[in-house]
Amino acid sequence: MVSAARESLTASPLPRVECKQLDSQDLSSIPDNYFTHSIMNFSIFTFVRPADAVRETYRTLRPGGLAVFTCWRRFAPVRIVHSAQEKIHPGRSLPMPMPNPQFLEEEVLQKVVEEGGFAEDNIKVIDKTLLIKDDENIAGLTTFMSGPMMAKAREGYTEAEELRWATEVKTSVTEEIKEYGGIKFEAYILLATK
Template sequence: MASQSGKFSPPSEIFDEMAKKYENGIGGAQNDIIKALLAHADEVCPIDSSSIIHDNACGPAVVTNEILSRGITPAPRIFATDYAHGMIDITNSYKDRRGWDTVVVQYMDGQALSFEDEKFTHSISSLGVFMFPDDDKGLSEMLRTLKPGGWVGVSSWKDVRWPAAAMAAYEKLFPDAKEPMILPIPKNWMDAETCKNNLLRAGFHDVKAEVITCVNRQSSKEVGGSAFAGFLRQVSPTVRGWDDETREEYMAYYSKLVEDMFSPSVRGDGVELKLYAIVTSGRK
């Protein structure tokens, strides 16, 4: 059964709902991804005090936080933007509480940036642009707003694990279903070679892409299953369209499948689930 018959992009209000649960749900995996992305930048275009950085589709400011935690003095300028008001609210709260004086937070559509041409030395979209309704336009805007010689870094999922569980549960509980289950899986970003070609086609050069392992860490299997269930409940039109009884039966079965994916943490605290992401970078 196909998981999707076309690209599906959740509307911004769904991400508003997800904003406050985002960090717990992904269990630190985003930090692993961003560290790998920034390692690409370190090789060819290191971030320093003179850098002007765009954190594009910033979510809860994980990229911004990771850069500022490096302790660069004085701190680089960072422009954090997102199309979801919930994510902007969280980022603004971090800016205020953590004293991010060099960070500007703005509500903005990544497919139509209001920034001038050639503004940034670094343009980063971690788990962002690959979910845009028009990802080509998103890359085009990143290229336009990047200075000549500037660095671009994007990431996407190769295997986030939960779609396999979602499909297994669907096929088990609805073996005679005539319609496929709709999941937000952008298929043109799920292997390294395609990701590399996406950036080359957009006009970037010196592009490299690699698959990395990242880890979703949770306090227990039940917490992990609940986090994944909450995400699926919000992003799948199929799940959202069911009546309450059908939805709850499905979510209980799905959650158990997800729980079984987690294993005891190698650190001895809670459980973990290995995920696989693709980090892709290049130059203008």
């Protein structure tokens, strides 16, 4: 993403745009009160030290600046992958591990954001439901769930079970669409002002 941003911004008429790859949990190279906006897009649950990332967001944000924290409440691929696992190993499969699943509950993120320095009165929560209905995006998500990014879900599978995987993912996608009218994602967004 950083490389793509560099390439597109190099050709852009925007003045002085700089792209860096940094550790969100340690932004010591960035001065205090630097950014007007900070966006943590569906990543807080991937951090080893999420509270440190929020503290660094708060520290580097200017007074009056806006931080945006997005998080899943329902991440459809995890449910679809588990459904496919169940079709291959009924009653024996565990859901594919997800880092820090406690962040599916907005109260957890709200608490971490407050511990990171943001005042409760300066936090607003917005809910968002996204229903993927178009064939192109459904096909892309199905390919994603069938491929190497979900290899952990197939750990220990026999060759015959591996061969069934793509078919069972497609079946589970069809069931999801039948139940919800598409592939259903639910997110919540915390808008926090410093």
